[in-house]
Amino acid sequence: MKALRPIGAVALAALFFFPVYVVVTGMLKPVKDIQSSPLGLPMPPTTANLGAVLGREDGLYWSALLNSVQITVLSVVALTLLSAMLAHYLVRSTARWTRPALLMLLSGLMIPPAVILQPITQVLGAVGLMNSVVGVVCANVAYYLPFGVFVFAGFIGGVPVEMEEAASIDGASRFRLFWQVVFPTLRPAAASVMIFLGVWVWNDFLTPLIVLGPESGTTVTVGVYRSVGEYSTNFGTLYAFSFLASLPVLLFFVALQKQFVAGLTAGAVK
Template structure:
């Protein structure tokens, strides 16, 4: 019973978003939980036809931010984890303790210092600054923990044999270690992509409402001050969720393989 109620609590927002994306304003106000009868595509077309291009601009900026952040975090996290596995147990524990702080400290606590650092670097209100904050935040800590766990299962003899053949550490990491970390890379990429895509606080405060927008800040801007067009808002929400859901469905096999491989080892 408790499990069913908990599942319903998680599923109900998804259900409301889907059904209300295809209902008129009057249908939503009358009964938000009822199925669309008849369904309409006006909300989707109205959202795509907005003069401020919230969907087009927001989706593009979010996709670029996610891609740039993941492409930086994955190699940095895997390379640093590989370097860490070659250190003594005492050094590994100390360094991982520092990275654990990056996961435990709430992002809101470090937001103001992050903005201050970006201001000194003249990267505040810029997309490179937003990407840099993603790389230097808890996302890198998460990647290091995932890769460190997987690297414990990589036989040390493989690395030693490559080193005896004359390969440098960078070549060993790229040509030997990274192919072995494909399940971990899929897990890291999927988690980070969803977290960065859904992030609201960093884009809102680092970019600022007048300098740029991602899809999450675009949703916030689409809310009216005195009244809200719920039909169009649900259309925007539906379109904002299509890309991450489609990406997860396309990569779910690699995601599940990454989780099960890490569990079995």
């Protein structure tokens, strides 16, 4: 049985690596080679597909990249700050209604974002935020706030309340108490929340497609969809666009992987 474990691990790794192999080899081959040998190695490799995506006359990739960066950064910052402050208040407050409110908020984890997309678009349309980056950010806050509160609430429960009481006795205001005493202890949780939400927001397809709309540009995920032709598709440029769309979030995870692991292990200890 133990001898089969390495084989299973290799098979699982190959299963996850196979789409990466198809995309990377496909973007380095001309279309005729993709059609004749879709799984073969590029002989010789070419960067023409990457150049075609990066050098498009309409600048689709660069405008999509800018929108994705704006939406991801604004959404992650807003969600991290709001969920940390809300979790701290709900955990530390002694009011009777905070416990049911926390449970009700966490029940939002069971609701898929697509289920509440229609009412969210109606609200955004009523306040004039449709077809805007701010509208997409507000929709993301509505989707993922329960997850952020869930993570931060678990960490705050393990922070000694005596630290906050000592700061209050010294005359610290609520704002100063949170930012200088509580939030520094939540850095591992904040790193985990930022990585998870950053990947989710970056890979989101449906919300930018509907809320942002064609008038305000597109994101990289929607750009991949729009690079597919109505009657025919250049799979070389499609693979290249897919690779370029996934590259930033991969680099983001690699840069913060130590903080991510620290957040998971700290959560396990607590």
